[in-house]
Amino acid sequence: MNRDLHSIRRDYQFEDLLEDSVGNDPFAFFDHWLEQAIASNQEDPTAMTISTVDDSGQPHARVVLLKQRDDAGFCFFTNYDSDKGQQLAKNNKACLTFFWPALSRQVRVEGEIKKISREDSEHYFSSRPRGSQLAAYISKQSTTINNRETLKNAYKEAEDNFSNQKVPCPDNWGGYVLAPNYIEFWQGRPSRLHDRLCFTKQLESWLRERKAP
Secondary structure, three states: OOOOOOOOOOOOOOOOOOHHHHOOOHHHHHHHHHHHHHHOOOOOOOEEEEEEEOOOOOEEEEEEEOOEEEOOEEEEEEEOOOHHHHHHHHOOEEEEEEEEHHHOEEEEEEEEEEEOOHHHHHHHHHHOOHHHHHHHHHOOOOOOOOOHHHHHHHHHHHHHHOOOOOOOOOOOEEEEEEEEEEEEEEEOOHHHOOEEEEEEEOOOOEEEEEOOO
């Protein structure tokens, strides 16, 4: 592509992100921003990029969906044998990034990830649409397959096999939760003088600091 991209830009016209409005609890403020993202009718407001690192130090990023945010942290579900699962098994440090362009906002969450309980994974799996259950059951995520027909045939076979019964949660499928040690809130501002308020986990509290854009 030989196209000048310098002219593609927009300015940010939202209010300042000030310390008094954020407070001292990053979880509570994240929940507030998430609710605003949902209310803004933005597509996939729970979408987040998860970044992991492989054995060679190469970062890998992909988008998943936040399914729960509680005192333990930020929870998502996936195939444990996937590339991300194998990378997390060797290095459980990861980063989540939320981007809400309609609000000119970004949140970066860094920390350590662990699997949730099998009981909780199975409970969530049972709540998924049946089609999603079948897809999770047949997909050998991140492995090479010959063509799309291979995937469709495996899906049809599972659909037939479980036509009159419950789809079991695969042993290699379940949830992860990221317990954060760093949360950064970014608000786009005019002239690229963006606001960045950052929280770093201390022993029993959070240290709040402002960083230059």
